[in-house]
Amino acid sequence: MTVVEQSINKAVEEFNRLDEKITHFSSIAGLISWDQKVIAPKKGRAEFAKATGTLMTEHFKLTVSEEMGRLLDVLSSPEAQVTLDDEMKARVRERKDFYDRSKQIPEDLYREYAILTSQANDVWEEAREKNDFSLYLPYLEKIVDFKKKAVEIYGYEKHPYDALLNEFEPGLTVEKLDPIFAKLRETSVALLKKIQQSSNKPPVEIFEQSFSVEKQKEFNRYILPIIGFDMEAGRLDETVHPFAQTVNTGDVRLTTRYLENNVRSAIFGTIHEAGHGIYEQNVDKKYEGTVLQEGASFGIHESQSRFLENMVGRSESFWKYFYSTLQTHFPEQLKDVNLDDFYRAINAVQPSYIRVEADELTYNLHIMVRYEIEKALIAGEIETKDLPTVWNQKMQDYLGITPDTDTLGVLQDVHWSFGGFGYFPSYSLGNLYSAQILNTIKKELPNFEASIENGDFSEIQSWLREKIHQHGKLYTPNELIVRVTGEELNAKYLVEYLENKYSKVYNL
């Protein structure tokens, strides 16, 4: 072995240890974060937040440590790269990406920003409660200023917003995304108008009844294992804001919420989180203890939750199998509702103010409002103080409604208060990817719909595992979607899917 080879081998060994340690800390951070949100007694949380802070500080220090810098230098050198396998290259890529990005922000600026965002969250909550954007404005202005500074430090080729997009979807650019989102937006606005003119409305009033929470729980626990979530490698609990939290591939925790007056909320919320959860349960175990043990990106992750929630869970085939069981759970409420009416009712389209309550079609229009605002803010084309006006105008343009209050408008989302600029597009990316995946899987599995109708999800889940889940973070999102579907991100399939679906539902 040459001296160079020896030093590369040594670096690989040290990198393995360091990567594992960081990943273990992430795993613990995931568990304790879940615990504090879901089950921790309230009087202990403030004190425990300090312990969490200590752990996260140690975690962060390791990811940007001198040791990490030195190892990444060795392992990203051309001499090392030619000797590394794909797995190791991907691990170096992921750790280097975070290292480079984080090392560039001066420590003082980073500390200032951490304090700012922690204060901003409380202020945002208050502002939303009081419907008073002016409370939030000075904090949001500072956050936007920080983000503008950050993109200059990170660097970008064409649009400053690219630097932020990349935190959530590595490799994506405004140049690439703009025409895709424009097509989705224009066709969605047009489709929405047609839908609103249709006289053939789904009978949504069937949901305006009371549905026992106990029975809802029973139904959710019944479907989870059938659709592919392994209950021995996960849990289902309750929270106000549902989420999925991974501890490791054998421990993925979903939460949902049950509303007596809204039976759809828990069903589709649970299926959505199960989509995230099944992804994480099926990452190859060889990636455990490495940075690759998570999903490929926010957008790809969202594609898995949307695919299961919408493409599968809101399909006619799905309810051909499950509807009779749902009726057994709610005989009084559903005995006179036939399958077709039920199917059409769960797919009703109705413009509304709140993103998280939006239907499959208008959801993307909510994202467009945010995407365009974020892009313009970061490019300095609009000012933070003008957000309520811009927001309301865009809501009117795309959804045809204007919120009465900022609470129902620009103040509704938590994301900006923690500096999550660049995050929102992930939701629509998920929808776009999932339609591309649907198109491919239907070609490769001709029995796709038949197996759903028979309540047999094994072939579908095997396909998703083989093509997507098992790889974790091995591939970049773009590499992955091209491998799976043969095409880069595009709007064609989602547009077709939406037009087809609503043509039937609304008899257009």
Next chain:
Amino acid sequence: MTVVEQSINKAVEEFNRLDEKITHFSSIAGLISWDQKVIAPKKGRAEFAKATGTLMTEHFKLTVSEEMGRLLDVLSSPEAQVTLDDEMKARVRERKDFYDRSKQIPEDLYREYAILTSQANDVWEEAREKNDFSLYLPYLEKIVDFKKKAVEIYGYEKHPYDALLNEFEPGLTVEKLDPIFAKLRETSVALLKKIQQSSNKPPVEIFEQSFSVEKQKEFNRYILPIIGFDMEAGRLDETVHPFAQTVNTGDVRLTTRYLENNVRSAIFGTIHEAGHGIYEQNVDKKYEGTVLQEGASFGIHESQSRFLENMVGRSESFWKYFYSTLQTHFPEQLKDVNLDDFYRAINAVQPSYIRVEADELTYNLHIMVRYEIEKALIAGEIETKDLPTVWNQKMQDYLGITPDTDTLGVLQDVHWSFGGFGYFPSYSLGNLYSAQILNTIKKELPNFEASIENGDFSEIQSWLREKIHQHGKLYTPNELIVRVTGEELNAKYLVEYLENKYSKVYNL
């Protein structure tokens, strides 16, 4: 400020940060340990154990780090000690104790021991299942050898077992404990004989009925807040082996187990764990983030659980208040059982093989068996291979029964498999301390029994908080018991308590 003062102040600051970091890691370790035992999905546990290992290694490294050694050197110097307040002195004492002890064991020996005990636990489980001591013997021999080496390294003044006792009860010695335990043992054996000759047996058959688990849960959740456990600063969950786990003073988690055919198990198990939990909930908040945030010692901790379980929970006054509610929960089972019969039945004495199922009197005799065996093993007076014989002989001598199998005898406890020699005495120390505390509290709170009868535990809990709980680890166990009761550890009050109690129950 002089140069010396400056360097002391600097060391205090650094010590504060390091102590807090270690304490935060302990707090997280507590939470994740609880999680994995109580609620984690089973498929994730093996992988998560590695993450726990990473955290515990970091935790251990910090406690024995060069930085810690340097700071302890400065802060335990005479120049520093005269300037430190009691709190800081106690913190230095506790960290130094652990540092000195741990630093003495060579790293190789420590690693070997860690592997040995982790293997020994599995082997012990198998041996117990198969009733085959010979499987366990080679591991236990190695553990005993390690412990013998360890006591020579730690050092001791008179008896080698002192070095092990001190891990659990700092400052305690065989010389001090031997006569106390001897008195307790002799009087207990004599009392047991009298009880066995009594013709006035409590009607224990009332418990040989089925008690709904749901109703048991309801009753346990009803009594917890009344006896002083703050449900907003804790939880109650279920496990096979009940325990109390502290995360911080605002987050103390109890577990219990419900047996349909044994209503006493959950009630007294829950009250016992609540005793531990109330202690931890009431440690002064100023000690949070420091080594003092826990109870004073294993023995003192056990005094709080035993006090609440036995002195309070098994008293007549307690059931004067709670019995009618218990009857309401179990009308069929208890409608014809009067309070006096119930009280006598929960205090029945019956020699049995298994320590954890023992009554208040024979429990200490189980401990004596273990204490004498441990002491003799460490002193080299008996050999590990002879344990089954010695065990059975002592059971016959003290309890008058000989187990048919080693599973019911020497193989029943987990403690030796993890090297917990010196741990068992804590249980009887808890009983001794709690009787001393009972004697004092009755003098200082003349309404002690009346307030229990009225279901008013506030004055009692305030007293315990003021005298014991709030101090955390500020005082050594000996300092604390002398402050509270005016006397060092002794057997007088427990012997009196047992004789009084059983004279009434058995009409001796």
